[in-house]
Amino acid sequence: DSxxxxxxxxxxxxxxxxxxxxxxxxSGDLSVYWYQQSLDQGLQFLIQYYNGxxxxxxxxxxxFSAQQFPDLHSELNLSSxxxxxxxxxxxxxxGPNTPLHFGNGTRLTVT
Amino acid sequence: xxxxxxxxxxxxxxxxxxxxxxxxxxxxASNYFPWYKQELGKGPQLIIxxxxxxGEKKDQRIAVTLNKTAKHFSLHIxxxxxxxxxxxxxxxxxxxxxxxxxxxxxxxxVIA
Numbered sequence: 020d021s022x023x024x025x026x027x028x029x030x031x032x033x034x035x036x037x038x039x040x041x042x043x044x045x046s047g048d049l050s051v052y053w054y055q056q057s058l059d060q061g062l063q064f065l066i067q068y069y070n071g072x073x074x075x076x077x078x079x080x081x082x083f084s085a086q087q088f089p090d091l092h093s094e095l096n097l098s099s100x101x102x103x104x105x106x107x108x109x110x111x112x113x114g115p116n117t118p119l120h121f122g123n124g125t126r127l128t129v130t
Numbered sequence: 131x132x133x134x135x136x137x138x139x140x141x142x143x144x145x146x147x148x149x150x151x152x153x154x155x156x157x158x159a160s161n162y163f164p165w166y167k168q169e170l171g172k173g174p175q176l177i178i179x180x181x182x183x184x185g186e187k188k189d190q191r192i193a194v195t196l197n198k199t200a201k202h203f204s205l206h207i208x209x210x211x212x213x214x215x216x217x218x219x220x221x222x223x224x225x226x227x228x229x230x231x232x233x234x235x236x237x238x239x240v241i242a
Contacts, residue, residue: 021173052229061234062174062219075229109173118164119230121173 023122031128037098040125044112051093056107100129132157136233151236153220154202162223210240
């Protein structure tokens with residue numbers, strides 16, 4: 020168990036809808052990262068937060084947004100969903116001088 | 131930005147044989163290189179990592195080598211077992227706290 024908790028595990032929704040993915044980082048970790056894993060695309064970095072502030076942005080679509088709350092949990096919001104957004108979404112966390120630990124992901128299916 | 135290439139994309143070995151996965155990176159400033167193992171239905175799990183001031187690191191049956199001049203690093207698994215079957219990802223990180231950039235993964239199958 021990595022200590023990173025993601026909910027829900029599975030999400031099925033229709034095109035055009037909006038969903039929220041939730042992540043609780045490991046105890047003591049201030050940084051939270053979101054990655055998208057599509058078939059044959061590996062792990063694509065979306066966005067990073069550090070202690071509530073956005074730290075780095077990757078290939079995140081404008082339809083997607085995220086935030087990190089004072090209790091350090093994070094949410095990834097995906098809106099106007101398209102079929103191509105179907106993927107595994109991973110949250111990971113790290114602390115000072117500690118490696119990145121991943122949660123078990125949320126599998127999103129857009130129909 | 132950093133770009134990480136990983137080869138091969140799939141690898142099948144007989145139980146007991148060795149497996150080698152290779153990665154190259156583009157940013158000479160990268161100084162941290164972890165390897166992750168992803169089993170079905172789970173998130174990637176760190177199995178070994180190496181920093182740029184070290185050329186090789188071993189942990190039981192797993193070893194990683196780094197060649198900074200050539201900008202490539204490799205994962206070596208000896209005496210493979212069926213439970214080693216998984217997808218393996220290499221990654222690279224430039225100066226501290228920048229997000230890891232991952233290779234596209236290698237699906238390793240160990241045949242009993």
